[in-house]
Amino acid sequence: MDQQYDPQKLEAQAQQFWAESGSFEVVEDPQKESYYCLSMFPYPSGKLHMGHVRNYTIGDVISRFQRMLGKNVMQPMGWDAFGMPAENAAIKNNVPPAKWTYENIDYMRDQLKSLGFGYDWKRELATCKPEYYRWEQWFFTRLMERGIAYKKTAPVNWCPLDQTVLANEQVIEGCCWRCDTPVERREIAQWFLKITDYAEQLLADLDTVEWPEQVKTMQRNWIGRSEGMEVEFEVPDHESLTIYTTRPDTLFGATFMAIAAEHPLALEAAKNNAAIAKFIEDCKKTNTAEAALEKMEKLGISLGINAINPVNGEEIPVWIANFVLMGYGTGAIMSVPAHDQRDWEFARKYGIEIRQVVAPADGSAIDLEVASFVTKDSVCCNSGELDGLDFESAFNTIADKIEQQSKGVRQVNYRLRDWGVSRQRYWGAPIPVINCADCGTVAVPAQDLPVVLPEDIEFDGIGSPIKSMDSFIKTSCPSCGKDAERETDTFDTFMESSWYYARFACPGQDTAMLDQRADYWTPVDHYIGGIEHAILHLLYARFYHKLLRDEGLVHSDEPFKSLLTQGMVLKDGSKMSKSKGNTVDPQQLIDRFGADTVRLFIMFASPPEQSLDWSDAGVEGAHRFLKRLWKAIYQHIASFTSGVNTDTATLNEAQKAMRLKLHETIKKVSDDYSRRLTFNTAIAANMELLNSVSKFDDESPTGQSIRQDTFENMVLMLSPIIPHLCHQLWRDLGRDSLILDQAWPQVDEAALVQETIEMVVQVNGKLRAKMQISAGADKASCEAMALDNEQVQRFIDGQPVKKIILVPGKLVNIVI
């Protein structure tokens, strides 16, 4: 064993050993319990950032720990390789997106290897490769057949100068990022997947997964199930207006109707009213992002026509309002300003009546001059036969009546909208559709797949190059054989990331999307990734898994059994990003301190779900611990001769205390690794253990054996986090087995038994004394000893004791 800890040398050796022995290559083994540990694959942006290092270290620690529990662990890695940054880089550096992407992948793969992650590299995939996306294209054609994929118009951000579609992130304060032209909203035909058909399942199955409650709540809110009614309002001389409301109990309070700018009734009115046409035109000049829509000023214009309220026959005016969207519900609402805040603001602005029709159930007063009153804990008033009824009774009474009169129906609605998968961009998987003048949209037949994205292109950034590439576009109709054109839109990159986890199980499969190996490995046992993916990616992947199931390709309902959402990596209180200039390059730290130091610090600095504030000084602290550990073991083996021999019957007090500390640590650390996933406290416990064993200077054969046993267990416990160092130390401790294949340490319950314990004594809940008492002491003797304590007597000061609360083994609280 070297006297000095030399991470560069030792890490290179360990990594070479793992690569040469194929230590992390796995195959299906029905005899062993499988464990699929997956970290969200990276976008190959150039080089690893600290968020990646954190994500992949967490996954690697869990994988190595599960392997020590005897499971058949699969941990793959790949590349989420399509997306806009490659296009941006292409413009900036004048290099084709494909070349840029492949070079980044090569560089980042080396970085991952230098961090010692235990990936099965034989399973590596990149989503931009035709052998990957061909199955996505094939699956899409299956979804077209099943009616899950369909085409409809939807709004996009449009730059009128560049004549191109913009992503939300390319719209800066309402203007095009490239030419600063004000952006417009434009309706174009796009492909959608009917995720709304699966809304109920996506909601219900959330109860079956072990995910953070926070994420489940976010998904529930996103799906947004609501029970309400569609109600029809007659409009004299026009088609009637159907609205959706979750509050039919407030129908008597409707004082106007509001419809979307794209609503047929609005478009009809615009034909002979210039002011209305102008207003509709203005509505198009807003961003399509929800945040922008919600923050903009509420504006409207009256159509000058009235609708008839079916509950009381009242005529109320119809307005166009910019906060009503055609894509939600029916594109029309009834407005009850007294009991909806948006309606309230709108009514105040345009001087519309605010009529209270429900009051707080607890009888408290409300002030409609200040704000609307919206809770469902309410009682009806000013509402005819509904007066005095609570929300539920009023809902049912009015719903029954409206349904009897055929003026509306009960309706469950979801906030969730169908998934728009078309992107008007170049660097993505081509949508496998051919547009024929006679046959319409025709799916590309399976034998003609993949539709390969041309990679050798000139990219100017203004529009996708394949949109003007005849060699790509011109083809013949698979149905009638006549000249036809390919679809030039590509898929949303969430399509690729929605099924990669299943494809990892089936490397080399080139005749099918998935095979039976997917059933051995999926669902993923543990999925690890950023909290920023809590809704979109995780919801789409859940949806896709159900689609795969319904196609018979997998046989489970959910893709990810348990989920760990890691927090952000921050520097000086804000997220590390290039734009803020506060990034720390992991590579420099790896080169300087070694991968183990980086892994240790990142796992020690905070628990995985919390944000992590980067500290360069903390890294040095982590490095110091590794040097201390090395030195302690070096000194130990210099004098250690005997084998491990701990005859526990004859131990002295210090020896018993050392074994107690070791087994307390094993117990705590096992719980931290398996149940709590708090690796920071697992590391802290091992630091304490090192501090204890360093003070344990018993050089007797028994003492040495206890020290050897302690070090062996410490190295085992730390090996998932600092695998290179532990790989070496295990051998230096005289073990010729491979630490990777060692079993996780076992707690010796006998070592945990103590004769005396410390109890805390409180007077009126305040800590006043501590006492040593025999572990088996009964209630009475605990109380007697506590009352007898001098310090306690001082605080009781002769006052009568009202009661004594005893928490066994912990504390006595004397109440006076």
Added chain:
RNA sequence: GCCCGGAUGGCGAAAUUGGUAGACGCAAGGGACUUAAAAUCCCUCGGUAGAAAUACUGUGCCGGUUCGACUCCGGCUCCGGGCACCA
């Protein structure tokens, strides 16, 4: 705007089921070793008062429940994440 989180010493954090607030580490200060520095080792380290023992006080703010609250409840403030074409 809507949804979801978070806030504990100079800093990162710990306190797992309502039961000793600050484990572990960083930084800082003092000391040992050294010609010197680095490295290493030892000591101190929430605040106030005190030589000390110790006392009081302290977990973003205001209030509540409880023998007992960082932990539970109600109301705020500030910070972070997501909001459907960033991944």
